[in-house]
Amino acid sequence: MPEPFNPTYPPPRAKLDANESPYEIPADLKERVFHRALGARFSRYESSLENELTEAVADYARVSPDMIVLGNGSDEILHLLAFAYSGPDRPVVAFRPSFETYGAAAELSHAPYTQVELRPPDFPLDMAALTEAVSRGDAVSRGGAANGKEAGLVYLCRPNNPTANLCEVDEVRSLVRGTRAMVAVDEAYFEFAGSTVVPLVDRLAPNLCVSRTFSKAFRLAGLRLGYLVAPPEAVEKVRAHKMPYNLNHMTVAAGLVMLEEVGRLKGWVAETLKERERLEAGLASLAPAVRPLPSTTNFILFELPGRDHNKVWETLRLRGIYIRRYRGETLLDGYLRVSVGSPTENDLFLEELRAVLQA
Ligand SMILES: Cc1ncc(COP(=O)(O)O)c(C=O)c1O
Known part of the structure; x- marks a missing residue:
């Protein structure tokens, strides 16, 4: 934390x-965000702007709009995934060290949390060990016995925070093929890495999804906007756990403006x-x-x-x-x-x- x-x-x-970005968004963009928000009715829940943003995000991610869930930061998306895919009988698996929210999300859904340790001094991403832990379900677990239970959810941070390294796209493909667990690839930093697994998210492969954020490359950490790219069936499942109207009009306006400035x-x-x-x-x-x-x-x-x-x-x-x-x-x-x-x-x-x- x-x-x-x-x-x-x-x-x-x-x-x-x-x-975060050390730079504020340029003044002309900030003005456009306010201008856009001025046109929204603050007195209404109103989802038309949000629909517009869903389409713009889908366009940016090069998928169809029914493969997108918008979140109040990608932190919200990571939590929704835990609610949808893990629980007392469905452990969560992730590398250690990795992003701390994964453990917090597992705890909230009362899921055993299995961590696959990376080895100092260089922390290479041991995908074979991760794959084994996912299928075996009996690695050392914090907060409950994962023994023998098949994993429900794998968080894979790509690039990994904090070790800053990246696993191969082919390794992700093999992991997804070798398990029934939902593999959630966290691409919070993908714009910097210049590599994504979104093209692997297949309408017909139900167990791969990708979360991303506007907080890093897009400089919008303070406005809280993230999204999930997932097969439509998974989108429905994750949306079922979402609060209605989780985004405010200002955030939506900012997302729209930023996507015009790719x-x-x-x-x-x-x-x-x-x-x-x-x-x-x-x-x-x-x-x-x-x-x-x-x-x-x-x-x-x-x-x-x-x-x-x-x-x-x-x-x-x-x-x-x-x-x-x-x-x-x-x-x-x-x-x-x-x-x-x-x-x-x-x-x-x-x-x-x-x-x-x-x-
Ligand atoms: C790997 C990773 N995922 C997700 C997030 C959360 O980002 P946000 O909730 O601001 O979208 C962060 C923030 O630092 C992160 O490092």
């Missing part, structure tokens, strides 16, 4: 802890990738005290060999440099995660990290 608000820390000078989005992604290269090189220049892992996305996991990562994190925090640590995750002892920020933020972070390591 993200660090709770703590008044002992100064406000961030560089906020690099949540993989050309600009490509430029933003290219800028982030360029800046990631610079950040990676900056971290690598601090070797052997720092070892960045290769990244396919807008954040970098790095190791601090032989250092107390909590101490480094704490000192940076006291200097207004916010990055991510994983309290209680023993596999990530000695590791921290930094988001790609603006050039100024990245330079500030590198400068402060260098100073902390030399102290």
Whole structure:
């Protein structure tokens, strides 16, 4: 879970802890969002705008509108999937370390949670072990005995947060073919990775779906918009657990405007990738005290060999440099995660990290 608000820390000078965009959406786009929202009736639940957004999202994902569910952030989608596909007799399986919401969602649906451990120092994505755990259903489970129970749901984060690596498309295909469990591929960062498994989501293959978000490449974290791409039958199943009118008119307006600007989005992604290269090189220049892992996305996991990562994190925090640590995750002892920020933020972070390591 993200660090709770703590008044002992100064406000961030560089906020690099949540993989958000460092940039606000441009003023002309923001104006268009307000303009569009002005035309909506705030007094009505009104779903016509939402239908329009469903079509625009379907167009962006290159699927038909009956394969889309819109969510209040992709977090909501991940929770809906757990309600639809897991439960006390249907365990959830995921890698560890991976995105924490998977465990929280499993808990809410009272499902045993089976985690397949990735191995430091590089955390390669062991798809064979994942496949085995899914079919066997008896790997070590937290919060209940998964023993012998067939998995109901697999969360596969692609690229994986926080390790920033990516499994192969063919590996996903084999996983889906080898199980009856719903395989939910979390593509929150796919725009940065330039790779997707959406073309594998087949109207006739009932057990693959993909969740995505507007919070990262589209810069809309504060407005909460995510979506699911799934076969129509799964769409119905997931929708059955959704609150009616889960999106507000402002969010829908913002989604519509952003999807008219996909050309600009490509430029933003290219800028982030360029800046990631610079950040990676900056971290690598601090070797052997720092070892960045290769990244396919807008954040970098790095190791601090032989250092107390909590101490480094704490000192940076006291200097207004916010990055991510994983309290209680023993596999990530000695590791921290930094988001790609603006050039100024990245330079500030590198400068402060260098100073902390030399102290
Ligand atoms: C892998 C992954 N999935 C999903 C999300 C949730 O995104 P949101 O709820 O903002 O759409 C995040 C956010 O950091 C994430 O890292």
